[in-house]
Amino acid sequence: MANTFFKxxxxxxxxxxxxxxxxxxxxxxxxxxxxxxxxxxxxxFSHEMFKSVYDYPYxxxxxxxxxxxxxxxxxxxxYYNATSSQASKKLNMYTQMAQVLAGFDTSGSVRxxxxxxxxxxxxxxxxxxxxxSFSRLLVKDEIKKGSFSMQLxxxxxxxxxxxxxxxxxxxxxxxxxxxxxxxxxFGILNQSAGTAYASFNFTNSPVIGNTVTVIGLxxxxxxxxxxxxxxxxxxxxxxxxxxxxxGAGNGAANFVTALAASPIATxxxxxRDGNVVTITQTNxxxxxxxxIVSNLANVSINGGTAAASGTFVHGRxxxxxxxxxxxxxxxxxxxxxxxTTAMAxxxxxxxxxxxxxxxxxxxxxxxxxxxxxxIHRIQNxxxxxxxxxxxxxxxxxxxxxxxxxSSNPTYLSDSKIVVKANELMMPPRSYATTxxxxxxxxELLAVAKLSEPLRxxxxxxxxxxxxxxx
Amino acid sequence: MSLxxxxxxxxxxxxxxxxPSYNFTIHSGSVxxxxxxxxxxxxSNKIKHVSDGDVSLHELNVNRPADSLVYGFIEKGTTRYAxxxxxxxxxxxxxxFQYGNVLTQSYPAKASISRIYVKSGPExxxxxxxxxxxxTAAASNKxxxxxxxxxxxxxxLLGQSFTYNDLGTKxxxxxxxxxxxxxxxxxxxxxxxxxxxxxxxxxQLKDTNNDGVLYESVGPQSGSIAGxxxxxxxxxxLTGSWSLGTGYTDQFFSAxxxxxxxxxxxxxxxxxxxxxxxxxxxxxxxxxxFKGTNKIPTLTMMAFAEKGEHNFSNNPSFLELxxxxxxxxxxxxxxxxxxxxxxxxxxxxxxxxxFHNITYISKVGIxxxxxxxxAIATLANPVKKTPNRDYLxxxxxxx
Numbered sequence: 001m002a003n004t005f006f007k008x009x010x011x012x013x014x015x016x017x018x019x020x021x022x023x024x025x026x027x028x029x030x031x032x033x034x035x036x037x038x039x040x041x042x043x044x045f046s047h048e049m050f051k052s053v054y055d056y057p058y059x060x061x062x063x064x065x066x067x068x069x070x071x072x073x074x075x076x077x078x079y080y081n082a083t084s085s086q087a088s089k090k091l092n093m094y095t096q097m098a099q100v101l102a103g104f105d106t107s108g109s110v111r112x113x114x115x116x117x118x119x120x121x122x123x124x125x126x127x128x129x130x131x132x133s134f135s136r137l138l139v140k141d142e143i144k145k146g147s148f149s150m151q152l153x154x155x156x157x158x159x160x161x162x163x164x165x166x167x168x169x170x171x172x173x174x175x176x177x178x179x180x181x182x183x184x185x186f187g188i189l190n191q192s193a194g195t196a197y198a199s200f201n202f203t204n205s206p207v208i209g210n211t212v213t214v215i216g217l218x219x220x221x222x223x224x225x226x227x228x229x230x231x232x233x234x235x236x237x238x239x240x241x242x243x244x245x246x247g248a249g250n251g252a253a254n255f256v257t258a259l260a261a262s263p264i265a266t267x268x269x270x271x272r273d274g275n276v277v278t279i280t281q282t283n284x285x286x287x288x289x290x291x292i293v294s295n296l297a298n299v300s301i302n303g304g305t306a307a308a309s310g311t312f313v314h315g316r317x318x319x320x321x322x323x324x325x326x327x328x329x330x331x332x333x334x335x336x337x338x339x340t341t342a343m344a345x346x347x348x349x350x351x352x353x354x355x356x357x358x359x360x361x362x363x364x365x366x367x368x369x370x371x372x373x374x375i376h377r378i379q380n381x382x383x384x385x386x387x388x389x390x391x392x393x394x395x396x397x398x399x400x401x402x403x404x405x406s407s408n409p410t411y412l413s414d415s416k417i418v419v420k421a422n423e424l425m426m427p428p429r430s431y432a433t434t435x436x437x438x439x440x441x442x443e444l445l446a447v448a449k450l451s452e453p454l455r456x457x458x459x460x461x462x463x464x465x466x467x468x469x470x
Numbered sequence: 471m472s473l474x475x476x477x478x479x480x481x482x483x484x485x486x487x488x489x490p491s492y493n494f495t496i497h498s499g500s501v502x503x504x505x506x507x508x509x510x511x512x513x514s515n516k517i518k519h520v521s522d523g524d525v526s527l528h529e530l531n532v533n534r535p536a537d538s539l540v541y542g543f544i545e546k547g548t549t550r551y552a553x554x555x556x557x558x559x560x561x562x563x564x565x566x567f568q569y570g571n572v573l574t575q576s577y578p579a580k581a582s583i584s585r586i587y588v589k590s591g592p593e594x595x596x597x598x599x600x601x602x603x604x605x606t607a608a609a610s611n612k613x614x615x616x617x618x619x620x621x622x623x624x625x626x627l628l629g630q631s632f633t634y635n636d637l638g639t640k641x642x643x644x645x646x647x648x649x650x651x652x653x654x655x656x657x658x659x660x661x662x663x664x665x666x667x668x669x670x671x672x673x674q675l676k677d678t679n680n681d682g683v684l685y686e687s688v689g690p691q692s693g694s695i696a697g698x699x700x701x702x703x704x705x706x707x708l709t710g711s712w713s714l715g716t717g718y719t720d721q722f723f724s725a726x727x728x729x730x731x732x733x734x735x736x737x738x739x740x741x742x743x744x745x746x747x748x749x750x751x752x753x754x755x756x757x758x759x760f761k762g763t764n765k766i767p768t769l770t771m772m773a774f775a776e777k778g779e780h781n782f783s784n785n786p787s788f789l790e791l792x793x794x795x796x797x798x799x800x801x802x803x804x805x806x807x808x809x810x811x812x813x814x815x816x817x818x819x820x821x822x823x824x825f826h827n828i829t830y831i832s833k834v835g836i837x838x839x840x841x842x843x844x845a846i847a848t849l850a851n852p853v854k855k856t857p858n859r860d861y862l863x864x865x866x867x868x869x
Contacts, residue, residue, distance in 0.1 A: 017548075017549045018549075019544070019547065019549045019551045020544070020545075021542065021544050021551075022542065022543050022544060023530075023540055023541065023542045023543070023577075024540065024541050024542075024543065025540055026534075026538040026539075026540070027538075028534070028535060028538045030535065031533075031534070055532045055533055055534065056517060056532045056533045062509075062517055062518065062529065062532050062533075063532065064529065064530070064532050137530070138530075138540075384543075389551065391549060391551075393549075451558075467549075467550075
C-alpha cells in the first residue's frame with residue numbers, strides 16, 4: 001500500500017444506500033404443539049403472566065427462544081370478573097400491552113385495541129386478546145409487511161384441533177399499514193372466510209322412519225336450500241329423500257348416496273370415513289352454520305348426543321381479528337380468532353380440552369391453561385424478517401496521472417521498478433491491490449481488498465467502488 | 471439519581487486473552503470436534519443441521535423439519551448486495567439474476583477444518599508465444615500455495631528456517647483452520663498433529679520452538695522439519711514426504727496403495743479445490759490439536775459513592791404518600807411539600823425511630839458525554855447507603 005498517496009473524496013464521490021436483507025422464518029406447529037418435545041419446549045413461570053416457547057428443550061444450551069404467549073382482557077370484556085382467577089394479572093397484561101402498543105387517548109386513558117386500527121370509533125374493540133411476542137432473534141429489525149401468516153386449528157375437538165383451520169394474514173399490509181401506534185407501524189390481521197361443516201357418526205344403524213334435515217347455503221351467502229331424508233329398512237331404496245339403514249358404515253354410505261342425489265348436492269361436499277360422514281358447505285360465511293334437525297337413533301352430530309339435532313359449525317366471514325406490530329414483533333389476536341363462536345357474545349370459545357370449555361378456562365383459570373390451549377392450536381406461523389443494512393459507497397477515482405507508483409518495499413529492486421522488468425523506457429506502472437480509507441487525521445479506518453490486482457499506468461484510469469456496510 | 475463523572479483513575483482498560491483449546495479427530499471420513507458427537511434431532515437430522523466437526527455459525531435452525539428451515543433472501547438491486555455464494559460474474563449475468571430477482575442463502579452457515587492437497591508440478595501456467603501450440607497449465611490447486619508466497623516469505627524476516635523457495639512446485643498438504651475457532655491467531659507452541667495407525671501413535675508434529683516450524687517429535691524421522699504453521703492465517707503447510715508406517719500402505723491418493731506420510735495427513739477431512747481421489751482409509755486416524763487466541767477488550771469502571779453523596783432518590787416511593795394538591799394563582803403554581811419516608815427501623819415496638827437519610831443503591835447507570843444511558847449495572851442485592859458510608863462499586867464491561 002502506498003501510504004503516501006492520499007486523495008480526498010469530493011462530495012460527488014460519496015453516496016449512501018440502504019439494503020434490506022430478509023430471512024424466511026417458518027415456525028411449524030410441530031415445534032410447539034405437536035409430538036416433538038412439546039412439553040419441554042414450552043417454559044412456564046410461576047407468575048403465569050406468559051409462557052415462553054423454544055425450538056428445543058429450553059434447558060439445552062442449543063435452544064433458541066421463539067416467542068412468548070400471553071393473555072389479557074380489559075374490564076369491558078364478557079370474561080372480566082373481578083373475582084375470576086388471576087383477573088388482575090390478565091387486566092394488567094392487557095393494560096400494559098395496550099399502553100405500549102395502542103397508546104393513550106386525549107384524556108390520558110389507555111386505548112383499547114381496535115379491530116380496524118381506527119381508534120376514533122367505538123364498538124369494534126378487542127377486549128379479550130392473546131399476545132404473541134416474537135423473539136428479537138427472529139424478528140431482527142422488523143417483520144416484513146405483508147409476509148405474516150398464521151394457521152390456527154379451530155376444530156371443536158381438542159385432540160384434533162386442526163380439523164378446521166383459520167388462516168390469519170396481514171395481506172395487503174404492504175400498502176395499507178397503520179402508523180398510529182407508539183410502537184411503530186402495524187398491520188391488520190385478517191382471517192380467511194371459512195366454510196361450515198358437520199360430522200355424523202353412525203355408531204349403529206338408525207331406526208326405520210327416523211328423519212334428518214340438512215340445509216345447504218346457496219352461492220349468494222344468504223339463501224338456503226333444505227333436504228330431508230327418511231330412514232328405510234334393510235334393502236330399502238336410497239334416493240333423494242330416503243336411505244336404507246344397512247350397508248357400509250351402519251347406513252352411512254347410503255346416507256352419502258342420498259345426499260348426492262338430493263337438491264343440496266351442489267351446495268355441500270360430502271366425505272365418508274367408515275361410519276363417519278362429514279358434510280361441508282360449499283359456500284363460505286356464517287350463514288352456513290345452519291341447523292340440522294335430526295332424530296336419527298345411534299347417530300350423533302358433532303360429537304353430541306345420539307338422536308339429537310345439531311348445527312353446522314365454523315362458517316365465518318373474512319374479518320379483522322388482530323394486529324401485527326412490525327417493529328415490536330408482537331401479534332395481538334382477539335380470542336374469537338380461535339373459533340366461530342364469538343367470545344364477546346359470552347358463549348364458550350373453542351379452546352381448551354375435552355372436559356373443560358374455554359370460557360371456563362378464561363374466567364376461572366390462571367393464564368397458563370389459557371396459553372397452553374392457544375399454543376396447542378398453532379398449526380403454523382410464517383413471516384419474513386428484515387435487517388436494514390446501511391451502506392456508504394465511496395467512488396475511488398485514480399486518474400491517468402495518479403497512483404502509478406508504489407512505496408511497497410518490494411516495488412523496487414536495485415532502485416529499479418520490478419514490474420517494469422528493467423525496461424527503462426516503459427512508463428511507470430503499478431498494480432493496485434488494496435484501497436485504504438483514512439480519516440481526516442490520516443488514520444487508517446478501513447481497508448478494501450481487490451479480488452485481483454489491477455494494473456495502473458498513465459494510459460488508463462480506474463474507478464473503484466468501495467462499499468462500507470454498517 | 472445524580473450524575474457523577476468518571477475521573478481518569480476510575481477507568482482501567484485491559485485486554486483479556488482467552489485461549490480456547492480445540493481437538494479435531496479424523497477417522498474414516500468423519501471429523502469430530504472436541505470429541506463431540508452431535509445429537510440427533512426429532513426430524514431425521516441433527517439438531518443443529520450440521521455434520522460432526524462442523525460449527526453452526528448462527529444456530530438459527532435448531533431441531534427443525536428439513537422443509538421448515540430458516541433461510542435468508544434479498545432482492546437484487548442497485549446496491550449490488552449479494553451473498554458470497556454468488557460470484558460477481560454470476561451476479562452480473564442477467565440470464566441468471568435480473569434486477570428484482572430474489573437471491574437466496576440457505577442456512578445454516580457452517581465452518582469446519584478443511585484440507586487442500588497440492589500436487590507437485592508447474593507453479594504457474596506457461597503460455598507464451600514460444601509454446602503457443604503446447605501451453606502447459608499449472609498443477610491442480612497451485613493457486614492456493616501461490617497465494618501464501620508473501621505470507622511465508624514474510625516469516626523469513628523473523629529468522630525462521632522455512633521459506634517459500636521451491637514450495638510452488640513441490641507437493642504440499644495444507645490443513646486449514648477457520649478463524650471462528652482460533653480468533654486472532656493460533657497460540658504459538660500449541661499445535662500438535664498426531665497420526666495414528668490402527669490406534670497407535672505412529673508420528674507426531676509439534677511447533678516445539680514456538681516459531682511456526684513443525685518438527686516431528688514422534689516418528690521415523692524425529693527431529694526433522696515436516697512443515698510450518700501460519701499462526702495468523704490458521705494454516706498448516708505440510709511437506710514431509712517420508713513414510714510414517716513400517717510396511718503399512720493405504721489408498722490415500724488413489725486406488726493405488728502408498729505409504730502414509732505427512733502429505734496424506736488428514737485424509738478424510740473435506741477438501742477444498744480439486745478433490746483427492748482417496749478411497750476408504752480406516753486404519754489411519756488423525757488428531758489436530760491447537761489452542762486459539764481470543765482477545766477481549768475490557769473496561770473496568772470504578773463508581774465511587776462518597777460519604778454524603780447519593781443519599782436521595784427520585785424513586786416515587788422515596789417520599790411519603792400524600793395528596794399533592796397544588797395551589798395556583800394568577801402568576802404562581804406551587805406544590806405542597808412532601809416528606810422523605812422514614813425507613814429507619816426502631817428496635818422497640820410501638821416506637822418510631824428518628825429520621826436518618828437512607829437510600830438503597832440497586833443500579834448504576836453508565837451515561838455517555840451527551841447523557842445518553844448506554845449501560846446499566848444491577849447489583850445482586852441493594853446496598854444500604856447512609857451519609858457516613860462510602861462505597862466503591864466496580865463494574866466491568868467486555869466488548
